[in-house]
Amino acid sequence: MRIRHIAAAGAATAALTLGVALPASASDAQPSAGRSHAVAAHDASDLGALAAKRKVKVYQDAKYKNRNTTFTENMRNLKHDGWNDTISSAQNQGKCTVVFYQHSNYHGAKFSLAKGEKEPHFGDHPHMSDATSSIKFRC
Missing domain, CATH: 2.60.20.10 (Crystallins)
Incomplete structure (x- = not known):
């Protein structure tokens, strides 16, 4: 259990550094009906575009x-x-x-x-x- 928490903390740190949202838990890893991976990727690219600007x-x-x-x-x-x-x-x-x-x-x-x-x-x-x-x- 402790290893799972350490791994989750590492993933959260990486996501914050890259400006990407993480699911609340592993069971939430599937995109919701209203949001696809393409939309999430688009949001991340918008952050990159702003930083480049x-x-x-x-x-x-x-x-x-x-x-x-x-x-x-x-x-x-x-x-x-x-x-x-x-x-x-x-x-x-x-x-x-x-x-x-x-x-x-x-x-x-x-x-x-x-x-x-x-x-x-x-x-x-x-x-x-x-x-x-x-x-x-x-x-």
Whole structure:
């Protein structure tokens, strides 16, 4: 019984990571009359499409070096994620424009990167060298 719970917890973690809904139990694994596997697959692809639409990779140092992460949602305060005042370069890998703000809650100096644009050194923008505190996508 314990192994079944551990396996279920692992499957739930994987599903949450991938953004897929799990059945409530093994007996629910068959699709309901109103919902097919094709619909479930379509929902998962919509999540992937949304993530692809909003995607920016940020780097701690200029010229895309050292510690990095990817954001796919608006970030009101980067202090909570360990990226406050540390971003020095970025690559917009999504389809939306991404705006970098000097202060939290989308205030202060700002600059943006359109789809496919890169910025090798935030220091080339007034008040933005290691000063980004929030990020917002405009689609």
